[in-house]
Amino acid sequence: MLARFSPVDRAAFREGLRDYAPTFFALLSWGLVTGIAMNKSVLTVPQAIAMSLFVYAGSSQLAVLPLLAAKLPLWAVLLTAAMVNTRFVIFSAGLAPHFAYQPLWRRLVIGYFNGDVVYLLFQRKPFANGYVPGKEAYFWGMAAVSWIGWQISSIVGILLASLFPDNWGLSLAGTLALVPLLVAAxxxxxxxxxxxxxxxxxxxxxxxxxxxxxxxxxxxxxxxxxxxxxxxxxxxxxxxxxxxxxxxxxxxxxxxxxxxxxx
Missing domain, CATH: 1.10.287 (Helix Hairpins)
Structure with missing residues (x-):
């Protein structure tokens, strides 16, 4: 697949993979925690997998699970998810100058695959606004490994929740793994x-x-x-x-x- 891209894009894509690699352990930890939580909630396995694939937002997924268990109205669930994801409004504003030249459908796809760590690492690069060779490929290098790692770990947590004891402290491990990235920012x-x-x-x-x-x-x-x-x-x-x-x-x-x- 990479052979179809320019040498600049291929190098930028690989650079995105390398820059995201140090945070991969934190991603896997949070994906497992979210998958286990969905398995132990009121969701069926197909519903939990669908939520992981289509929502792709760990904080809001965890936030709405108690509301679904309490059978609150749908508007309350959606409002809670929107409140938790308020930060993505900031992320969108930060990415807009970089990808404003793209058509709407492509910007929507970029928005779906964006995430906290992806946005933070992308903003640390001194990219100019507008089109820059390799810039979008760099974003996709991080976004691809983030999405794939999240889905694999989340689905593993959904399917094998009984094999992961609660006292493993996976959520704490994921948080600690993100601390160096936060300090560097x-x-x-x-x-x-x-x-x-x-x-x-x-x-x-x-x-x-x-x-x-x-x-x-x-x-x-x-x-x-x-x-x-x-x-x-x-x-x-x-x-x-x-x-x-x-x-x-x-x-x-x-x-x-x-x-x-x-x-």
Missing amino acids: VVNRSTLAAVGVAGIVALVAIDLPYRLALPLAVIAALGAGSVVDMLVERADLRRIRRHTGQGAPGQVPRVLDANEEKR
């Missing part, structure tokens, strides 16, 4: 503020029903990151004005000579 003050505030809000709101802690943490992170960005921009603007002599109203700007400009 903190590259500036606004990201650090967003991560810190999101963690605090998630802990405080952890007992709220319908997994409301997750969307609340996302909203709080957006607010914290935006505030820090604004404060940093204002501080930079003040430094620039002081440097150029434009800090005080009515003050005549001072022209820098060549030596000062170099400094």
Whole structure:
């Protein structure tokens, strides 16, 4: 299949596979946990497999299982899933400048195969907006291994749930495996503020029903990151004005000579 693509696309696809590889253990752990949970819920095996294939969103899958068991109305189930997946609105906004040139159907496919780790790793690459040779192939290298690994581990969990004791702590193992990736993503003050505030809000709101802690943490992170960005921009603007002599109203700007400009 790769032989049909250009050498640039083939290299980018393989690079995506390599970059995603360190997180593969976490993916398998979460897939198993989700599959086991679906098996032990009110879903039949075919229903659980269909949910894994079509929904492909572990957090929302886990969130709606208690609601299905309680036989709540469909609108409550869908609303809960939408709330849990609020973060994908942010992901879509982040990917839009990169794939806006694609037709709608293709953007929808990209949106389906996108995920938390895929988006985070993709955003760490210094891709320019618009068409860039190899950029989409790099995305698909990560998305393909993510989707295949998730479906295999999830279906294994569904079919063989009785073989995995609850005390194995697979969910904790998956979380711990993602910690290094999360730490590496903190590259500036606004990201650090967003991560810190999101963690605090998630802990405080952890007992709220319908997994409301997750969307609340996302909203709080957006607010914290935006505030820090604004404060940093204002501080930079003040430094620039002081440097150029434009800090005080009515003050005549001072022209820098060549030596000062170099400094």
